[in-house]
Amino acid sequence: MRNSSKVILLSGLSIAFILLFLFWDLGSSFDYVLPRRFTKVAAIVLTAGCIAFSTVIFQTITNNRILTPSLIGLDSLYMLIQTAIVFFFGGKELALMDSGVHFVISVGLMVVFAVLLFKLVFRIEGRNIYFLLLIGIIFGTFFSSISSFLQLLIDPNEFTLVQDSMFASFNNVNEDLLVLSFLLVLLVSLWAKKLLKYLNVMSLGKDQAVNLGVPFDRIAQQWLIIIAILVSVATALVGPITFLGLLVANLAHELFRTYKHSYLIGGAILLSIVTLVGGQLIVERLFEFSIPISVIINLAGGIYFLYLLLKENRSW
């Protein structure tokens, strides 16, 4: 099958799933149900897009297909922020906090952290992307440790509130935040559009890219900031879900077998939408909300990840 027809097929599948999600089992009170479902589906599509896009690009600039942006430590930082709010201000505060303020604090802190991290790493001579990952992993572990420590001290009732935010969920997405997120993502996309042409060349590796006139470090830094913003928005909106990115980015590589990012990015986003909308359908209509969607994604992703490791292992 040609790659363009695969894209059409995936688009059709995404639209079908979205329509199914919106209209299946609508019941009589659709004035109430439909707008709520619409908000949910919009949040899913936005998250799916952000995660897929940022993971594909992250893997291209690191030249490694088993990495995800969560390695910079953004997920753990998000958890730390949630835990810290509960720890210092109490669970009521997290529950009652104006969601706009909460969103801005979460996104703001994550982006500031990422930018500081990049500035720190890229100022050092011999700055390379693996060094950045190493520092990111150390910070991530550090944040998780503090979170665990704080969680141990928290009142068990309040801990359940923190636990809620450990898993991604599309069930209480705030509409105003959704609009804000869409605007943010739109702005970032305009910035990203200018850098898209470098991606194919960057996948040849740093030396080749520099040889072909790409200012590699400058472009890579800009991409990293874009990735940090997108991941932060998605995480603050629904919770930690970056593992999904690993799954869809690799599926896109397997499915399209090309170096062209127009296909890889488009394919990954569509796959991501199909997975998330489909997953949410299963969670809502099959399991009646008894398990969070990220559990399903982590399970599927984990199995696929093991398969990937075994397969790569065989080709050595």
Place this chain on the structure above:
Amino acid sequence: MVEVKDVSKVYGKTRVVSNVSVDIKPGKVTSFIGANGAGKSTLLSMVSRLISRDEGEILLDGQEIQSYKPNALAKELSILKQSNQINIRISVRDLVGFGRFPYSQGTLTKEDEHQVDQAIQYMELEELENRYIDELSGGQLQRAYIAMIIAQDTEYVLLDEPLNNLDMKHSVQIMKALRKMVEELGKTVVIVIHDINFASCYSDHIVALKNGEIVREGSTEEMITTEVLRDVYDMEIPVQLIDGKRICIYF
């Protein structure tokens, strides 16, 4: 002309390249020779702006290479490193097409396609042009990369050990192609090379490095002598004239 002036590179306390000055003359094949760790590759990487330098300046046609726009420099000078491990699925033709990136920024024009065709013909890759690079042998892959550099159409072509891991047939094929580029297309080729007999047979000018410094430099006739090679490699290497070529017997 590329002028390297007092260039140094320091890792920790080791001066890998130390106050090296050398001129690379246009329209010639220049070879960098020397033992492992002499600083040849480091010097080449600095000239091609792949790594930064700690001291000195490098001028291309009188202008410091750092002050060139990255894209403009990519039209003047190209570099091929010895290891090119990439894990993307790409056909030979598309790889060669990347050589046009400095000109077209990714969308190939008719003129670009023409250049790509020529580069493929030049390296005799017509039959392989639709194959994916993970299906190629080492020699074929090296030829594909050189075709990419040819499509890049730069006056200066720098290659870091282009014969690494290649058999005699492919080595000769590649050296002949480089020689032809100099003679027919008027390019300037600079190579880092280990096999001194290849250096002797195919280069016009030889620069010998040792411990980060230039020991000797000169034309091939001046350089391929037992006396000079003793300085460079600390070895007694008899040189014999066979069919007008200076052959080193170092076995």
